[in-house]
Amino acid sequence: MRLKIPLAIIFVMGIFSIVTHFIPAKPIADLNQTLRNWYIGIISFFIFLGTVNLARSNSEKIKTKARDWQYSIILIISLFVMLVAGFYKGHTSMEEGKPFMYLYFNVQYPLESTMYSLLAFFITSAAFRAFRARNKEAVLLLVAAVVVMLGRVPIGAAMWHGFPDVTEWIMSFPNAAAKRGIRLGIDLGLISMALRMILGIERSYMQ
């Protein structure tokens, strides 16, 4: 029961999703849509599970007075405040001008963008240390990075008017070519892995 039923579920759901895609007629199409709605609804529970886990692990830290436990109190309070702000007025809690959106725009968003902007410093210092034109590959990487950076700022165009065009060309052709190659590989891998999992050959996710 612990193995066979889950394997049967993945097989039936996988085959059903594939086959019904080619049958747009009712009632199969309606059933397919219902399953998709269920799927969308259920995947949000993954985040709920993550949130509960986060609260649980931080509560544990507070209880055992582990290292930096004081900060866990801040985390629990922030989480609680956001959840209360998001649920106390039902589905209208997410409307403009409500505490939930105030918290998002004035606390979470600034923190998020500042956190990401902090990477500008680290990425630049890492590049300064790592970018050495030791061989042909490193030269290509260095040149592409410098050209793209210069092509994206006004000072690049002021230095040479062709920088934005060269950047655009690099992004549209050689960059797109390598990414397309990677993507085609990913797609082929995804197709084979999906078939392996649907057919029950690949079961490592159940451990």
Place this chain on the structure above:
Amino acid sequence: MLMTEGIWVWIAGVLTLAIYSFLYKDNPLYKIAEYIFVGLSAGYWAVYLFWNFAYPNLFEPLVIEGNYWNIIPIVLGFMMFTQLSRRSAWLVRFPLTFVLGVSLGLQLIAAVEGDLVPQIIGTFSPFSKGTLFHTYDTWTSIGYIALLVGVLSTLVYFFFSREHKGVFGGIARTGVFYLMIAFGASFGYTVMARISLLFGRVYFVFHDWLGIIR
């Protein structure tokens, strides 16, 4: 500016500086801002996903329309929490395999119809519209040739069932050159995106908060 808005700007400003204080060294002020961020983000996504995904797809049809079939996915959703207990952790396989089955089926179709076929068409279609250099300008035509060579050579590089030697090795090496250009371009692009965010925050501090820049 309203007094309440002023308070929010002050909060955002102080938190921005708290995060930047990490540039000096790891300190309690940064840690406080970091933990606030993690707590708020987790709360935000839980609320966002509930009201935008779980509620309209599962709870609303059950409560408002009386669609009792929706009890099945709700039960499956709550079965996710069985993972929190070691004894009942195996029950998570039911919702997991349901989600995986539907998701793999959808992704398989999407990978073929939405990605694999259009990408191949996009690579070869410029060559099907007559002579390349008569249809497009010189640099675009060179670009399309470079694109075709790049896609094929990158694919060859990722083909590990044959040793990269001789002509095959040469093609794979061309693929490496393309990959290096792509990594460099992605790096440059990411740096500029981060610097643009940095400008945004600096502008916020000096314009919205301190009012030094008008």
